[in-house]
Amino acid sequence: MPAPSRVRQELAQEAARIMLDDGIRDFGLAKRKAAEHLGVDARHEMPGNLEIQDAAIERSRLFADADSQAAYRSRLAAALVVMERLRHLEPRLVGPLLQGLVESQPLINLHGFAETVEEVILELGERGIHCETGEHRYRSRQGREQRVPFLAFRGPDDTDVELTIFPLDGIRQAPPSPVDGRPMARAARHEVERMLEDAAQSAGLSAAAD
Known part of the structure; x- marks a missing residue:
């Protein structure tokens, strides 16, 4: 090539x-x-x-510097807080943050799994969390379009959270990535914890080297 x-x-x-x-x-x-x-x-x-x-x-x-590294760790920590509070939805981290990218907009992308999106909206409302609703469209390799609802709400540390709600059996097969069409990468809570530990360790090594 x-x-x-x-x-x-x-x-x-x-x-x-x-x-x-x-x-x-x-x-x-x-x-x-x-x-x-x-x-x-x-x-x-x-x-x-x-x-x-x-x-x-x-x-x-x-272009990573101390500030961007700190922002990355802060967003991972915020994601963990949300994932812990919604652990019954078996949340998975997806998107740029999982790839190690720090965007200008502090957005956390999660996948959750429930029987209906309405029950999640009701639960968030009972917790005093106002959310906006939307819909993602995924296209399979066979060309079929799948529409999946998402909820957007404010998270810890001035982050925005976008929680896409899949059916319970959606945990078995991730939707295709818009990047390469392969199943989208997902990380469970224990994997995000390890990512945060690794990021903190790297920051400590960098500070020691300075």
């Missing part, structure tokens, strides 16, 4: 910057904005979603 062209690499890097800095989750929109910013014809060969994700991960590592 030939190496990607310089323009394609620049488009991937610019799209990654836009997604991280502007909190854009739509790969197509990020690509169009990247082409506009670089003055490239939108019909030019565009990078794939996986190329953009790889560029975002690399950018996050390259």
Whole structure:
């Protein structure tokens, strides 16, 4: 496979910057904005979603500093608080935070599992948590579209939480990732705890080296 062209690499890097800095989750929109910013014809060969994700991960590592590392640990800790409070939903962490990315918008993406979304809305309301409702659309490799409801609400430490509610048996099969079409990566609470421990340890080593 030939190496990607310089323009394609620049488009991937610019799209990654836009997604991280502007909190854009739509790969197509990020690509169009990247082409506009670089003055490239939108019909030019565009990078794939996986190329953009790889560029975002690399950018996050390259520009990591004490503040961004602290923000990452803080968001993981906030995710753990929510996951503990909703442990009966067997929540799973997904999305950029799971990939180690620190976006400008402190958003925590979780998958939860319940018989109905209404029972989760009722429970949150009883806890005094107001939530907005929405819907995600996932397309399988067979081309079938699945619509899954999500609840958006405020979490700890000024974070926003987006909790997608799947049926109980949805825990067995993750929906396809918009990046590569493979089952979306998910992390249970004990895995997020380990991620936080590793991040804290890395921060301690960095401080000792300084």
